[in-house]
Amino acid sequence: MKHKLLLLRLTLVAAVVAIALPITAAFAANVSIPFHTDSLSTTTCEDSEFGFVMTQIDGITPPNTISVTFTQGATSKTVAVDSLNITGSTAHYTETLSQLAALGFNTAQPITVSSVANAVGTSDTVTTYPGQFNLSHIPCIVPPVPEVPMAAIYPAIGLLTYGVYELRRRRRAAKVSAE
Numbered sequence: 001m002k003h004k005l006l007l008l009r010l011t012l013v014a015a016v017v018a019i020a021l022p023i024t025a026a027f028a029a030n031v032s033i034p035f036h037t038d039s040l041s042t043t044t045c046e047d048s049e050f051g052f053v054m055t056q057i058d059g060i061t062p063p064n065t066i067s068v069t070f071t072q073g074a075t076s077k078t079v080a081v082d083s084l085n086i087t088g089s090t091a092h093y094t095e096t097l098s099q100l101a102a103l104g105f106n107t108a109q110p111i112t113v114s115s116v117a118n119a120v121g122t123s124d125t126v127t128t129y130p131g132q133f134n135l136s137h138i139p140c141i142v143p144p145v146p147e148v149p150m151a152a153i154y155p156a157i158g159l160l161t162y163g164v165y166e167l168r169r170r171r172r173a174a175k176v177s178a179e
Contacts, residue, residue, distance in 0.1 A: 031060050031129050033119040039134030040113055046137040048098070050113060052081065054091040056131030060121040062091040067117035070095075072105050076114060079103065089131075097139050110141055 033054060050070075054062050065082040079100075085092045097107040105111055113135055121129070 029123060029127065031121045031123045031126055033060075033062070033121050033129045033133050035116040035118050036132055036134040037116075039132075039136075040116075042135050042138060044137045045140035048107075048139045049094045049096045050081075050138055051136040052093040052116065052134070053136045054119070054121075054131060054133045056089055056129075057086070057091050057121070058089045059126040060123045060129065062086070062121045063119045066093050066119050068095065068113060069115045070100060070103075070105065070111055071114040072109060072111045075105070077103055077105075097141075107139075107141070111139075113138075 050068070052066060052068070062084065064084055065080040067078060068081050069076055069078045079095060081093045081095045083094045085094075097105075097111075100111060101107045116133075116135070119133060
């Protein structure tokens with residue numbers, strides 16, 4: 001009799017848990033977070049990283065990663081950017097030049113963001129995303145100054161020197177003929 005009563009109680013507890021779990025899980029819903037493609041033309045540069053932000057995330061759990069496609073010349077690579085940092089009501093994601101160099105990009109040359117996939121967050125209370133998901137800044141890449149071989153400079157110096165000499169000679173000749 002005690003075993004039947006214990007089995008009945010365990011069955012009752014399992015039934016309550018089975019009913020309660022789907023109800024509590026139903027409150028957390030996906031929230032679509034669209035990327036604003038017009039932000040891809042940003043020219044604001046900071047240090048050596050690409051920065052992406054999701055603003056107004058109050059009540060929304062942002063995704064741990066975002067999917068970004070970086071392009072350099074004919075090379076394009078899609079990267080899962082996973083450096084999430086939340087400050088206030090803004091989620092920040094960054095991808096550094098050193099991380100991109102590890103993927104084979106030449107960090108001395110410009111790298112662009114060709115696309116960013118829309119993201120999905122979760123929320124118990126919010127059904128639509130009120131903020132902006134965009135590219136906030138790009139790295140400050142200064143192209144290297146090309147080295148000019150001295151063999152290319154010497155003829156230019158020679159021509160410049162000859163030009164100055166010829167100009168002085170003509171002025172002297174004009175001065176003598178004017179006297």
